[in-house]
Amino acid sequence: MSLKVMVFSDDASIRSQVRAALGTSVARELPGLEFLEVATKPVVMRTLDAGGVDLVILDGEAHPAGGLGICRQIKDEIFKAPPVIVLIGRPADGWLATWSHADGVVPQPIDPVVLAETAAALLRQRVSVTSA
Numbered sequence: 001m002s003l004k005v006m007v008f009s010d011d012a013s014i015r016s017q018v019r020a021a022l023g024t025s026v027a028r029e030l031p032g033l034e035f036l037e038v039a040t041k042p043v044v045m046r047t048l049d050a051g052g053v054d055l056v057i058l059d060g061e062a063h064p065a066g067g068l069g070i071c072r073q074i075k076d077e078i079f080k081a082p083p084v085i086v087l088i089g090r091p092a093d094g095w096l097a098t099w100s101h102a103d104g105v106v107p108q109p110i111d112p113v114v115l116a117e118t119a120a121a122l123l124r125q126r127v128s129v130t131s132a
Contacts, residue, residue, distance in 0.1 A: 004034050005056075006053045008038045008059060008062065009058075010059070015037045017110050020112070041065035041070055044058075048074060048082070058087065085115070106118055
């Protein structure tokens with residue numbers, strides 16, 4: 001079994017940075033990671049409606065739909081939504097991450113250690129909740 005991580009950005013290099021930062025596993029006790037790269041908001045929502053995603057990572061700087069607004073929509077519309085990490089470009093956007101109900105916030109440029117630690121913490125919670 002692997003954990004499915006959806007990575008949303010209109011920029012392929014951001015999606016690549018996230019994959020490189022997380023690698024194939026974020027913690028020894030967790031299953032490996034499987035990535036699903038998404039470049040548009042409609043695909044994000046359709047995929048989440050279908051289920052099976054364990055963690056969502058959204059680029060807050062994406063265009064035309066940004067990750068902060070998408071996060072808010074996910075939390076408002078998806079029943080038992082998976083945890084969401086939002087990548088923010090400016091520290092001042094932290095309040096927007098709170099407004100969006102993001103479960104984790106990671107600044108850009110991406111620090112691989114911070115992203116991996118944030119993802120591992122959220123995935124541990126997800127795995128313990130779904131196995132209970």
